[in-house]
Amino acid sequence: MVPRKIGDQLWEEFLGACNKFFEARNAAGAGQRSEEYGNLEKKRDVVARLKAAAEEAGEGLQEKVQQLVEEYNAIGHVPFKEKDKLYEEYHAVLDKLYKELNISVAKRRLNKFKDSLKQVAERGEGALDNERTRLMRQYELMKQDIQTYENNLGFLSSSSKKGNSLIDEMNRKVQKLKDDMQLVKEKIKAIDAENKAQEQEA
Secondary structure, eight states: OOOHHHHHHHHHHHHHHHHHHHHHHHHHHHHHHHHHHHHHHHHHHHHHHHHHHHHHOOTTHHHHHHHHHHHHHHSOOOOHHHHHHHHHHHHHHHHHHHHHHHHHHHHHHHHHHHHHHHHHHHTOTTHHHHHHHHHHHHHHHHHHHHHHHHHHHHHOOOSSHHHHHHHHHHHHHHHHHHHHHHHHHHHHHHHHHHHHHHHHHO
């Protein structure tokens, strides 16, 4: 206990210090919230431009997507309650774009591979078969990788946000492997067709 006169004075000083502290904290919080809402608008703008890029497609799409992804990642935190919705919207458009890019790249690679098959055949007897064997090994390795990923996915729990994003990331890797495996399968078919054509010419 302290004398009442001193006690009242101390109480006033204590309340003044508390008010000053809470005002400063609220001001800092308001600044942070304002910055987070600013970041939210910037990220929404990047998502809108990614959606527009998905509609346009065409040349230079890969570079444009990469540039927008870097821009998005450079933007700071957004309000917590908006985070999940924004994350889902962003990754939905990215998945669509990457799928289109993979298909486009896969077609170009397959056409290039088909064009090079005659040169492979000119290397001598068995060259096409060696290439086919190499691709079959690659195909089997990819198949094993997919099986490993899918087994691991069975052990993961999506109860947490972190668990969810990890599962999403692994699902994307599995899809990419499946797309690559499909391309290898098409290459093997192209070799079989070339072998058949060679036999008919002989």
